[in-house]
Amino acid sequence: MAEIVASLVGPVVELIVTPIKRQFNYVCCFTSSIQSLKDEAEKLNDARAGLQFRVNAAENNVEVILPEVERWLTRANENQIITSEIEAEIPNGFLEYHGSQFAEEDIMEALRGRALKHKTKSSWKDALQQLKSSNPVDVPDILEEVYNPIKLSYKSLDNQHARSVFLLCSLFPEDCNVKLELLTWYIMGLGVLEGIWNLGEARIRVCSLVELLKSRFLLLDGNDEHWVKMHDVVRDVAIFIASQERLVDSNFSSIYWWLEHSYSDCNWTSVFPIERIQLPIVLEVPNLRLLLIYSGHWIRIQMHDQFFEVMKKLNVLSLTSLSFKPEALQSLKNLKALNLELCSLESVSVVGQLLNLQILRCHSCYSITELSAEIGRLIHLRLLDFSYCKSLKRIAPGVISSLVRLEELKMIGSFKGWEAEKNGKERRNASLNELQSLSNLTCLEIEIGDCTLAAEDIRLSSKIVKYEIIFTENHFGNTFEKGMYLELPREIRLGNWIHIFLRSTEYLYLKGDGSNSLDLAQVQEIKRFHFSRCSTVNKPVSTKSIDWRFGVFPVLECLVLENLPNLEEICDGPIQAAGSNSFNNLTSIKVWGCDKLRNLFPLNMAKDGLSQLKVLVILECSMMEEVFSSNDGEEGHITIIFPKLEYLFLKQLPSLNTFYKGIESIECPVLTQMWISYCPKLTSFVSSTHTGNCLHLFCNQKVYMLIV
Structure with missing residues (x-):
């Protein structure tokens, strides 16, 4: 028995006791490798249990147990106990790393090694505390196993x-x-x-x-x-x-730690206090170049007027949820980036004294009511962002035109009082004509309360690649870089700048009886189109000006037609679907309140142009008889396949008879939901001249159907 035990000790000791020296290699192994390590650990635990069983059996037979076997078992038991204690002390998620499992393994191994070496809980608890505080200077094993490999990766950055x-x-x-x-x-x-x-x-x-x-x-x-x-x-x-390197100091829980330490040599710092505290009157950090203070949405911290007096070198300041007087900022003459969010201050006129500013962002600062003439002195400004400052009602005339280096102007959710030029008459607010002075402008995001200003003829920077132009009260956020929201009154004339933006816009929300003045055939880059509440349009897209090499709306993904009571057809002529890319990327169609619309598309669109369609919703269209209409010369019976259609909703369509009278069958292999209600004439999805109700051809058995 002793020989058997001895034969097992060698390899088991080699596998478990001998530490595995690993490089902190981020590239290898994700979930599968982690599972593999767990499997290996279970095998080793099984080997230990098997060895313990054999030792117990040997002792029962009064056999001699080799000293190295007893020492190994004692060490293995200690290691298991220590591991359990360490895991109980470590916070949830402290050791997780999505890029590699080695950080977790190395930290655990270093802590276990320290505990086994010093034989006390305090040794590894001290190491863990230093690890949590990001300052393991007295823990060489953790430095060697964990920190040094990451530091080496950092140092290798040339x-x-x-x-x-x-x-x-x-x-x-x-x-x-x-x-x-x-x-x-x-x-x-x-x-x-x-x-x-x-x-x-x-x-x-x-x-x-x-x-x-x-x-x-x-x-x-x-x-x-x-x-x-x-x-x-x-x-x-x-x-x-x-x-x-005395470059960065940061603490994200207690302001008191920050106040108790010397920062005379610190360049960057950030503070994220979790409790309501009182800031010092003056912060003695003369070499500070970047300061971030974020007090959270539920805490508002008061700042003294002299707080920044010593920070003459400060270049970047970001404050969130702080209350302070604007005069506190006037000593920051070297400031280049100022980011204020949810801060309580009524005036920003003092900011006009910070002549080196390049970035000025005041986001959701609800107390700001005016951009005074002093802001026009910031001639180095590249970003001006006052988005969601809901109380901002006035921008002094001449401020915008003075910012000749401005690259990005953002005012969504705040100022709407743009005015027209008044032929020498005094204005109270900024005018759209001032934008013509911004030759470096690349981003323009503004709301305009007066819809008649859409008729202004202004020449904007040709460098603009991102824009959001809003002429409506109610608008929805979009994820596209180029978007327009237009609510147009009847007989409005649109200025050249509107037409230029329309040619490249990716998102268009169009509303009002003046919408018929647009040539939608020229809006070819659009990806989402929401057309709403226009009684003057019946065939909005003119096919006469279409370049059929590209087709109609070739990149359109989502089409919404809402409350267009006189809409008869989308296009005023035949659509060349095959080879033209017309509606080729359309994934969602939603139509409601279009009472004169008898059908949605010609049949050739169903065959050749809607292969990407996933969602089809039609409701409250009183005259719709079929979803697809026949083309001239279309003969015979065909099968229509919608390979990606997942959701079909038909409701309150009193005249709807079928999808198309000549369709033999319709196939939707991935359909998951079908809702049909208040469509009294719809007895079949195909022509009544064909046998039976072909729902079984329309969908698979997993479809959830509601038919009322």
């Missing part, structure tokens, strides 16, 4: 700009989605990107640097392409690296 972005991301809270736009503003305000002087180029460079950091697994994907995340372990290392 791009200093990438290092700056990496350290900047550590200033945000744990598990935080970091907006790339914020990184761009902060990096630009710090002047990190030499040779780049405009926001567009800076944005491209920051995105490129983020991709580089992702490729090294120093950053992770965020919620979408506009966000990025940093794993907690990597963030701890970033803070540790930056604190050694």
